[in-house]
Amino acid sequence: MAIRIKDYTQKESPLTNGHRMCPGCGAPTAVHQGLMGIESPVVVVNATGCLEVSTTVYPFSSWRVPWIHTAFENAGAGVSGVEAAYVALKKRGKIDRDIKFVAFGGDGGTYDIGLQSLSGALERGHDFTYICYNNGGYMNTGAQRSSATPRGANATTSPAGSVLPGKLQKPKDLTAIAAAHHVPYVAQTTLFNATDVAEKVKRAVETPGPAFVNILVPCVLFWGIDPSLQQDICRLAADTRFWPVYEVVDGAWKLTYKPKKRVPIEEFLKPQGRFRHLFRDENSRALLAQIQADVDADWQRILELSGETWDA
Amino acid sequence: MSRREITSGNWAFAEAMRQINPDVVAAYPITPSTDIPMKFAEFAANGRVDTNFVTVESEHSAITACVTAAAAGARVMTASSANGVALMHEIFPIAGCFRTPIVFGLVNRSIGAPINIHCDHSDSMAERDAGWIHLYCEDAQEAYDTAILAVRLAEHKDVLTPVFVCQDGFITSHGFEPVNLLDDETVKAFVGERDADFPLLDVDRPVTYGSFVMSEYYFEIKRQQVEAMKNVLRVYDGIAKEYEAVSGRFYPKLDRYRTEDADIVVVIMSSASGVVKDVVDELRDQGIKAGCLRVRMFRPFPAEEAASALGNAKAVAVLDRALSIGGTAPLAAEIKSALYDAGKTIPVQSCVYGLGGRDFFPQYARELFTDLAAGKISREERYLGLLE
Numbered sequence: 001m002a003i004r005i006k007d008y009t010q011k012e013s014p015l016t017n018g019h020r021m022c023p024g025c026g027a028p029t030a031v032h033q034g035l036m037g038i039e040s041p042v043v044v045v046n047a048t049g050c051l052e053v054s055t056t057v058y059p060f061s062s063w064r065v066p067w068i069h070t071a072f073e074n075a076g077a078g079v080s081g082v083e084a085a086y087v088a089l090k091k092r093g094k095i096d097r098d099i100k101f102v103a104f105g106g107d108g109g110t111y112d113i114g115l116q117s118l119s120g121a122l123e124r125g126h127d128f129t130y131i132c133y134n135n136g137g138y139m140n141t142g143a144q145r146s147s148a149t150p151r152g153a154n155a156t157t158s159p160a161g162s163v164l165p166g167k168l169q170k171p172k173d174l175t176a177i178a179a180a181h182h183v184p185y186v187a188q189t190t191l192f193n194a195t196d197v198a199e200k201v202k203r204a205v206e207t208p209g210p211a212f213v214n215i216l217v218p219c220v221l222f223w224g225i226d227p228s229l230q231q232d233i234c235r236l237a238a239d240t241r242f243w244p245v246y247e248v249v250d251g252a253w254k255l256t257y258k259p260k261k262r263v264p265i266e267e268f269l270k271p272q273g274r275f276r277h278l279f280r281d282e283n284s285r286a287l288l289a290q291i292q293a294d295v296d297a298d299w300q301r302i303l304e305l306s307g308e309t310w311d312a
Numbered sequence: 313m314s315r316r317e318i319t320s321g322n323w324a325f326a327e328a329m330r331q332i333n334p335d336v337v338a339a340y341p342i343t344p345s346t347d348i349p350m351k352f353a354e355f356a357a358n359g360r361v362d363t364n365f366v367t368v369e370s371e372h373s374a375i376t377a378c379v380t381a382a383a384a385g386a387r388v389m390t391a392s393s394a395n396g397v398a399l400m401h402e403i404f405p406i407a408g409c410f411r412t413p414i415v416f417g418l419v420n421r422s423i424g425a426p427i428n429i430h431c432d433h434s435d436s437m438a439e440r441d442a443g444w445i446h447l448y449c450e451d452a453q454e455a456y457d458t459a460i461l462a463v464r465l466a467e468h469k470d471v472l473t474p475v476f477v478c479q480d481g482f483i484t485s486h487g488f489e490p491v492n493l494l495d496d497e498t499v500k501a502f503v504g505e506r507d508a509d510f511p512l513l514d515v516d517r518p519v520t521y522g523s524f525v526m527s528e529y530y531f532e533i534k535r536q537q538v539e540a541m542k543n544v545l546r547v548y549d550g551i552a553k554e555y556e557a558v559s560g561r562f563y564p565k566l567d568r569y570r571t572e573d574a575d576i577v578v579v580i581m582s583s584a585s586g587v588v589k590d591v592v593d594e595l596r597d598q599g600i601k602a603g604c605l606r607v608r609m610f611r612p613f614p615a616e617e618a619a620s621a622l623g624n625a626k627a628v629a630v631l632d633r634a635l636s637i638g639g640t641a642p643l644a645a646e647i648k649s650a651l652y653d654a655g656k657t658i659p660v661q662s663c664v665y666g667l668g669g670r671d672f673f674p675q676y677a678r679e680l681f682t683d684l685a686a687g688k689i690s691r692e693e694r695y696l697g698l699l700e
Contacts, residue, residue, distance in 0.1 A: 041515035045380065046522075051525045060519035060582040066381055066512045069522035070406050081338060081377030085384035086513055088335035088364035094385075097514060117376070118371030236352060 003164055003198045008036040012064065014044065015295075019062035020054040025229020026217025026234070027133045028053045031104065034131055034215070037202035040100045041065070043082055046076035047109030050140045051133065053284065073113035076121035076130065076162055079103040083126045100205045101128040107148035108138040110176050122181040122210045129204040132174065134217035134267040143222040146173045150242075151294065152287050153274045155222070165185040171293055178212035179248040185209075187250040191234040192214035192257070200256075202268045203247075224273015231270060240268040241299045246306065253305035261312045265292045314559075317495045321452040321484035322347035322489045323491035325391065325417045325477070327692040328459035330355045334415075335386035335506075338366040338377035338649065340396060343429045343696030344481040371396035375403040377413075379684030381411035382474075383521050385511025387463070393418035393481060397435040398423055401442075407474045408443025408537060414474040415459060415504075416444075419482040420582070420633075420670045430669020431481040433581070439641045443537050445475040445544055446611040448581040449637065450567070453491045455479040457563060460494070461555045463503045468541040468551070470511075480583040480668065481660055488621035495610035498558050541612040565614045567606035568621050570596060574603030575610055576684040579647055580631040581607045584665065584672040588631075591677040597612040602681050613646045622647075627684040629661040631696070641693065667698035 013032045021028045025203055027050060035042060046052040055062040056069070070078050079101050089095045100301045105114055108130040118130060124126040137155050138144040143154035154160040158167035159264060166295040175188040185207040187200040197215060204211035220227045238257055245257035266288065269275040278284040301308055319327065326348045329337065339349035349365075356365040366381075368374045371392050389685040392400065397418060407414055423434040436446060447462065449455040464476040479485055494502075502636060510519045525533060548565060556562040569589050571577055578588045585606040595602040605621050622628055630648075632641035640648065644662035651658055661682065666672045674694040683689070 043384075043512060043515070052522075056520055056523035058523040058525040058529050061523060062518055064518060066515060066518045067520045067522075068512055070376055070379055071402055074372060074403070077338075077368060077373030077376035078380045080368070080373070081336070081380030081382075082384045082512060083384035084338065084364045084366045084377060085381035085388075088381075088386055089384075089513065091362065091364075092335070095513060097515060099513065116369060117373050120373055123369070124366065147532055224548045 001083050001216065003037050003202065005194050008198060011036050014042060014065040015055065016062045016064060017080040020057060022220055022227070024048070024218070024220040024230050026135060026191055026230055028151055029130065029230065030197055030215045030217050031056060033191070033194070033197035034201035034213070035102065037198035038100055040098050042100045042102055044045055044058060045075050045079040045082060045103040045206045047103070047105035047114055048140070049106040049177035051104055051106070053140060071286050072109050073275045074117045075109060076119070077104045078116035079128045079130065080121045080124065080126045082227060086168050102205065103128060103130045105130070105132055106136040107132060107136060108137070108146045108201060111148045111172060112146050117184050117254055119181065122183050122212065123182050125209055127210070129201065132199065132214045133213055133217050134213070136159065137219070137222055148174070150195070151291055152278050154277055155274070165277060165284055172191065175212070175214045179272055183210040183212065185211035186213040186288045187246065188243070188244050189245045190237050191231055192238040192245065196257070200247065222274060224276070225271060226260060227269065233268070236263070236268040236271070239263045240265050241295050242268050244299060246302060253302065255306045255308055258310060259312060265295050313657035314495055316490055317493055318488050319452060320347065320486055320488050321455045321479045322419065322486065323351055324452040324456035325459050326351035326355070327493060328456050329389050330361055331494070331496050332389065332463055332503050334363050335388045336364045336366065336378070336381040336388045337390060337492050338368050338374045339390045339393045340368050340374045340392065341369045342371065342393050342396035344366050344485045345391045345393040345417060346487065347485065348417050351589070360495070364423050370391065372403065373398040375400040378414050379410060379412050380406045381401060382414050383410055384513045385506070385508035387506040388412070389417070390413045391419065392436045393419045394423055397439065402532055404439055404444060406444035406522070409533065409546055409592065411472035411540070412474060413472055415462045415466055416474060416476050417459065418476040418478045418486045419481045420478055423480055430670040431483050431633070432639055432667045432669070433632070433634040436476055436478050438691070439476070440642060441612060443473065444611065445473055446478060446480045447475060448587050448607065448608055448610060451482065452489050454563065456483060456493065457490055457555065457559060457561055458693070460502060461551060461563065464551045465548060467506055468547050470547055471540055472544070473537070473540050473544065475660055478582065483583045491494070494559055495566055500541065500557065502557060502558055533558065544612050545614055563608060565606070565609040566617055567608055569604040569606065571603035571621055572624065574600040575626045576604045577605055577625045578629045578631060578677060579605045579607060579643065579665055579682060581610065581643060583632070587672055587674050588606050588677045591681065593675050596680055600681070600685065607643060610643070613650070615646065615650035615653060619650040619656060621657070622651065622658060625658055627661070627687065627689055629663055629684055631663045632663050635664055635665045635667070657688045661689045661694060663696050670697050
């Protein structure tokens, strides 16, 4: 059933107002939109990162639902343990409620240091949803590059200098890696409209077994955008096909958003401070062309996987 | 009815796990503790337990899943050794601070390099400040009994602290010996059910575990763990006596073997203490007042009791199966500190033995006692059985 904005604006979010995330940060938006479509009680497991640090400054907590954080690289194992306890205690008649389990990790905690733990949890088949709030780098420690950082981005451990133009490598395709675990539900989306995250997470949570949702969210400081542009920049990510929006349901790939026209990648890169150096001189032309070629190739692959064509 | 079986330390520990039938076991194989999860997997596969057995992809994930499952309200057990224990290092203090009462079969093995699969205590000693209770077992019988007893200790409301139940890799874990096993009902009644106070799964009373705590509160929270450890010293004997009532076996914090009137005492832990005790008997037959103090509880360290057990000894040797390279070996440091606080100036010879599974022969103990009796005591650490 489709989610109506009206319904979830009237629901109490599991994450309260008054947390300490930055204005315009996409992570709390992903949490609000993601969790508000879930009907059952939910337990949240969080990897170390901005979301964890900024929502639980002791003796306060911004979480209205049970929440646990242990370390950085282990949200997959953490949610496995909670779910395993739930299954055990339910079998033994000590719990009678239906409870859902959602893990949140940034791209550092998911693409990089937490990949093994996530892979193990997906393979074992626990009933949980893992949400990667992907802002393309290590924001909690000050905008370092991760394996999710886009090619050409200026990050503090891949700075744009006189010789190097920022990060040289293409990000890894974590959503495809998750799909390669043959779990029942995998999706990738961004905050490009008000209901897509809620719908995808709801479906992920309601699907028995492991699910993975990769949500591209802006870090306003790293991306170098005005906080008011959160949704606009996400829409550009989807429209330029930098971040294709799709689902993989029981192995079947399906594009869930097809931009109506061809928008060049510059439209997504130009408004962002982290790519500013790419537009300063001629030397970056080749890199921009490479980024566009990456986007076109990835899009073509997803079209083929989805059995689709695109006429724009 | 209790049974007597020929079994190994690992299998005895696994048998205790079967009888405890915990809610969750998350474990990963590593020599020499692998037999524990293997045996337990067999129990699960044959319906002899209904535990949720989680076959994680690393030790780091094993202990993480144990911590979150225990925070969720489950009774949780696991096992590991050596590098596996080292990989878990990051999560041990979290388990301690979350006050998750995990019972952990730690089968002692040396930490590489050089890589080696045999026994020493370098793995558990590296975790001595992790906020876990450390109990060191002499044999398979004790490993079995301690696994059961540890559930009650870990879950005691004044304690709520995870427990390492240590046994010596290969020597105890793979050695077969007769072990008296309790009947299932006795174990079940002794351990009872876990009654968690703030389970994460109580969705009607949501709790936040693992908050970000800055300088204003961090110190106070750690202080509470110190208090819980002190409580272990207070409540342990009561639980051990209850266990004695059902099993006929009592395990004190410190095993005092002919120490009451001893002039010379060797302090040691785990399996090699049997060798020392044999030599003590030999020497006693010769009229030499020798004794052995086996330290079973290393964390919390029963310092006052240790100092009092060493009573009026004229000389003491402390045998560590671990180095503290550049410092004093762990057990020796504790004993010296305990004696200092008790105002005793007994000469202490610190010795290191058995690293990487090097055998410990009675002759080493004989020579050591002879030297203690002759007052041959050095401030230099002494290495027993080392070729140099």
